[in-house]
Amino acid sequence: MNLHRVRWPAAGAAVLALAAIFPFYASGYYLALGITLLYFTVLATAWALFSGPTRYISLATVAFFGIGAYTVAVVGEILPWPLVLLTAAAIGVAIALVVGLSTLRLSGIYFVIFTFGLAELIRQLVTWYEVNIHRSVGRYVFVDITQNQIYWQLLVLAVLVFAAGWLIGRSRLGLALRVIGEDETVARHAGIDTTRAKLTLFAVSAFFMTVTGAVMAPRWTYIDPAIAFNPMLSFQVVIMALLGGVGTLFGPLFGVVPLVFLFEILSANFPNHFSILLGLAFIVIVYFLPQGVAGLAWKYWHRPTLTETLSDPQMQDALLVADRLRKNFGGLVAVDDLTFSIRPGEIVGLIGPNGSGKTTVLNLVSGALQPDGGRLFFRGQSIAGLNPYRIARLGVARTFQLVRVLPTMSVAENVTAALAHRERPLWGAEAAEAAETLLGRVGLGGKGGLNADQLTYIDQKRLELARALALEPGLLLLDEWLAGLNPTELGEGIALIRSLQDSGLTVILVEHVMDAIRSLCGRCVVMNAGRKIADGPPTTVLADPEVVRAYLGEADA
């Protein structure tokens, strides 16, 4: 009954059979093209095996590929061919283990730079050895391997790399690597030996790259380090994998096929400008397709429907208008056709039980999240889906429910960061003075020289407020800013927020502290399960039976 189970293996077998008999029919040019497609398929898939789930971008592909090719140049005539391949694989894996052990602690850009440096270092070492010890620039490769044999070996490697990817994807190791890519700290605390997992996959990936280099070596009759360790190869592989998409096993293939043809066309028609055009193609791909072809398709199918103009005259004098605002997370509707408006000078409480969608609303207003529908206007201008920095400069400032100060920067710098980038930027002595004033205002006078991570939790909350105020906002979004304060601090906090209102600021206050809501808010918008269930003065809405039910957890249907 289940067609998926029957069809896929059959289709795979048919494709494989066709690919296997291809050399009997293909002419020299098409065979060469087939070889190029296959070896990039193996390299890009092997690259994605490691870099896809872990998100460690490696530029070491050519280091391993070159080691494989060079091994053939050195021992190709001495050993029988299977042993040559084994030797290459053993050297590649050994180097991957040694290098991996010392570098897989690096992450992000440091890892990228290291792997690039590694490939260059190995090339220089080989060059040094060849010139000073072997007393040659390169070597001739005399092994008796035909083009057809190269093709079939690559086909076997392609099948093996897909099989390895399939098996790893279903193993505990594959799961561990995905966890590492998401959050390495969480991975360790979930019992995952992250070093071992990364090292294992790095070595598996290096194995395929090295053997590919060895298999390809007989195509050149002469090898020197510049040919074997050409750094362009690493970039080609990364760009192919990224273009195709590294999220799935066959993703890289969707990058390999078009790009191999693009390389062919470029090198055939513009042999002298090949590198320039290739560089341009890379930039275009990274810029326009950061998520790969698969990501682009996903975006297209999920594009939001937003309208841009505000015609309702009643809403035009409001500072902020949300009209049928929507946000989904998968199947969950976190904000469900929410409509409300905020007049200038108001403090509006946005309240509701945990998980009712309050933070999501603030994320939509501040641009941290893109709405899936509805409209959003600040001072009559549509801000739905704008980049957060533009919304910040328009005068919408926020704090975060989980405090986010810049920990290793000074308290003063935390504030000048925003002063220097607002609509009317301040810099130098002016900024320093303004920062001091703001810090004084939130109760952090004299603490500007400390590092932000030296502050207590409460003081970090104060610092976040100062950073928000530094934008000279027209609208301030406070997400449970009063949570966790002791009674004295709470009193001070309430007085501070009231003084902000007195100076003309409009505030949306997400809060659970009912005393603060009662004393500060002229109006409350109450949410439950993404919807607005009440809107009015605090005393009225808090007495509303539906609101009471929502807070008691008996959410209505």
Ligand code: ADP
């Ligand atoms: P509140 O701030 O009112 O407690 P949130 O806006 O944080 O509520 O969350 C509303 C709902 O959306 C919750 O069910 C929450 O689990 C879900 N949610 C919030 N952020 C995300 C996210 N980034 N991905 C998936 N679900 C989310």
Ligand code: MG
């Ligand atoms: Mg919240």
